[in-house]
Amino acid sequence: MKTLALRIYLTVVAVLLIFALITGWLAQHNLEHERTVVQSQSAWTERAAAWGELLENSLPPVTAPEALQAQVFLDWADRLRLPMALESPEGERIATSSLLQERLRLAGEHRPVLHRVQLSDGRSLWMAKRLTRGPRQHPGGASLPAGLSPPDAPPGSIQPWLEPLSPMLPPWLAHGAPALILSLILLFVAVAVSAWPVAHHLTRRLQALRRGVEMFGAGELHHRVAVEGRDEVATLARSFNEAAQRIEDLVTSNRSLLANASHELRSPLARLKMAVSIMADLPPERAAQIKDEIHQDIRELDALVEEVLLASRIDARQTIDRGPVDLVGLMVEEASRVGAEVDVAEGFPTQPYLGDERLLRRAARNLLENARRYGGADVQVELSHDPAYIFLRVNDRGPGVPPDQRERIFEPFYRLPGHAEHAGGVGLGLSLVRQIAAKHGGQARCEAREGGGSCFVIQLPKTPPGV
Numbered sequence: 001m002k003t004l005a006l007r008i009y010l011t012v013v014a015v016l017l018i019f020a021l022i023t024g025w026l027a028q029h030n031l032e033h034e035r036t037v038v039q040s041q042s043a044w045t046e047r048a049a050a051w052g053e054l055l056e057n058s059l060p061p062v063t064a065p066e067a068l069q070a071q072v073f074l075d076w077a078d079r080l081r082l083p084m085a086l087e088s089p090e091g092e093r094i095a096t097s098s099l100l101q102e103r104l105r106l107a108g109e110h111r112p113v114l115h116r117v118q119l120s121d122g123r124s125l126w127m128a129k130r131l132t133r134g135p136r137q138h139p140g141g142a143s144l145p146a147g148l149s150p151p152d153a154p155p156g157s158i159q160p161w162l163e164p165l166s167p168m169l170p171p172w173l174a175h176g177a178p179a180l181i182l183s184l185i186l187l188f189v190a191v192a193v194s195a196w197p198v199a200h201h202l203t204r205r206l207q208a209l210r211r212g213v214e215m216f217g218a219g220e221l222h223h224r225v226a227v228e229g230r231d232e233v234a235t236l237a238r239s240f241n242e243a244a245q246r247i248e249d250l251v252t253s254n255r256s257l258l259a260n261a262s263h264e265l266r267s268p269l270a271r272l273k274m275a276v277s278i279m280a281d282l283p284p285e286r287a288a289q290i291k292d293e294i295h296q297d298i299r300e301l302d303a304l305v306e307e308v309l310l311a312s313r314i315d316a317r318q319t320i321d322r323g324p325v326d327l328v329g330l331m332v333e334e335a336s337r338v339g340a341e342v343d344v345a346e347g348f349p350t351q352p353y354l355g356d357e358r359l360l361r362r363a364a365r366n367l368l369e370n371a372r373r374y375g376g377a378d379v380q381v382e383l384s385h386d387p388a389y390i391f392l393r394v395n396d397r398g399p400g401v402p403p404d405q406r407e408r409i410f411e412p413f414y415r416l417p418g419h420a421e422h423a424g425g426v427g428l429g430l431s432l433v434r435q436i437a438a439k440h441g442g443q444a445r446c447e448a449r450e451g452g453g454s455c456f457v458i459q460l461p462k463t464p465p466g467v
Contacts, residue, residue: 011198019191026183044115044129051082052117052125062089062121070095082127083112089122103128205233209240216240221248253412254312268297268304307428310362311412314435322464324352325360331381331392334364338372340379340394348383349390354464355440363436363444364392366429367456371396375453389442390460397453406446410434433458441465 055076060068066088073086073095083100087093096104103112112128119125205228212225224244227237275290275297282290328344335342371379375396382393401409401416408414413427430444433456437444442460449455 011195015191015195019187022187023184026187048115048117048125048127048129051080051127052119055125056119056121056123059086059123062123066094074098084128085114085126087124087126091124094123100126100128205229205237209233209237212237213240216244221251268300272297304428307432311428311432311435314359314432314439320356320359320439322354323357325355325357327353327360327390327392328383330357330361331364331383334361334368335379335381337365338368338379339377340368340371340381342381342383345382345384348385349462353390353460355460356436359436359439363433363458364394366433367394367458370429371398371454371456374398378453385462388462390462392458392460394456395449395453397449397451400448400452400454401446403448409446410444430456 055073058076059072062069069086073084074097077084077095077097077099081099083097083103085093085096085100100112106112114126115129117125117127205226209225212223215223221244224241225237227234227241272294275294279287279290328342328348328350332342368379368381371394375398378397380395382391382395384391384393405416409416410430410433412431414431415427434444437458437460440460441464442458444456444458447455447457
């Protein structure tokens with residue numbers, strides 16, 4: 001099962017791994033880029049120094065007329081095909097090559113960056129190095145004459161991954177360490193934004209579960225949440241649905257029990273009220289008969305209240321008190337009360353069964369009393385087993401139960417058609433039998449008996465759940 005904790009862990013690890021890989025790639029690429037720029041700058045500086053030394057040895061001395069210096073300089077510039085300019089020791093322009101003049105006429109991003117080579121005689125040689133992104137200024141803030149850029153101007157090379165943002169970035173933020181920091185910030189923002197859908201997907205079902213719990217708590221007992229996936233959230237949703245179903249069944253059962261109990265109480269109470277009202281005006285013989293009926297109604301009320309309270313206690317308890325129970329001895333004792341025969345199958349377990357003796361005795365008594373009441377004198381008890389279960393069967397030779405009624409008779413207060421109230425019982429006996437069997441991890445059912453009659457079966461697991 002793919003757990004939610006594992007999914008969150010793998011997501012965090014994957015995000016960190018992607019962030020680390022891209023960060024490492026950016027750092028390495030930035031270092032390589034800076035190394036290339038430095039190496040290119042160094043190589044170009046060395047070449048510029050060599051050209052300056054060559055021109056210094058080839059130019060007339062500084063004391064020569066400027067026209068002669070300009071003529072020789074321009075001749076060398078044309079021969080070397082280099083964009084260059086020559087300044088006097090006082091900083092005045094002596095000559096500018098035609099190639100440099102052509103480049104200086106460019107503007108904006110195509111404006112050249114110039115590098116100055118200081119000659120030993122005080123003159124300065126300016127050489128076009130590469131293109132830059134705009135007009136440069138001298139470090140002091142004053143613009144250079146004729147558009148010349150300072151010798152220490154930054155290279156102005158933009159990082160490749162920031163090229164789409166170049167129109168919006170200032171020059172100082174487009175290269176070097178600032179460019180790397182900006183790239184990491186943009187990467188962090190991208191990872192943070194892309195991680196939100198993943199986090200939202202992981203918590204979406206938790207939010208749906210929370211809404212479901214709130215709706216259930218608001219009284220919508222029929223509401224259930226969708227079960228998606230196979231992780232902890234799905235298990236939690238499934239557990240919630242099961243618990244909600246049990247609560248709904250319990251509430252519905254209690255409501256039904258209360259309504260049916262109220263209905264069942266009306267008949268004996270009405271008879272008692274009528275008997276008391278007419279008893280004083282009856283002759284002694286009839287008064288004694290009414291008194292006996294009053295006692296019968298009181299016993300019926302007592303039995304009804306007892307069975308209602310027992311059903312409520314069984315519903316309210318999650319577990320039962322288990323202890324060793326001698327099933328053979330228990331069934332023999334209860335069968336003797338109604339004169340029933342007990343047949344124990346060969347090999348039936350002799351060791352005590354772990355269960356609630358009081359509840360098991362009540363279940364056996366209810367079945368035996370029903371069999372005697374509706375099935376006549378031929379009542380038989382059978383105890384058998386298989387590798388997994390123990391079977392307690394109560395057989396009678398009564399009219400039997402129609403197949404379509406064999407489940408309904410286990411409903412609280414349900415009586416078969418034609419069974420009047422005076423026949424005895426309040427319709428809770430079989431319902432209690434099924435509840436008791438379910439609390440022991442088993443079941444109760446009604447079957448047809450061979451040769452006529454009914455067979456009520458209590459099926460109990462040999463190994464009770466949780467033991």
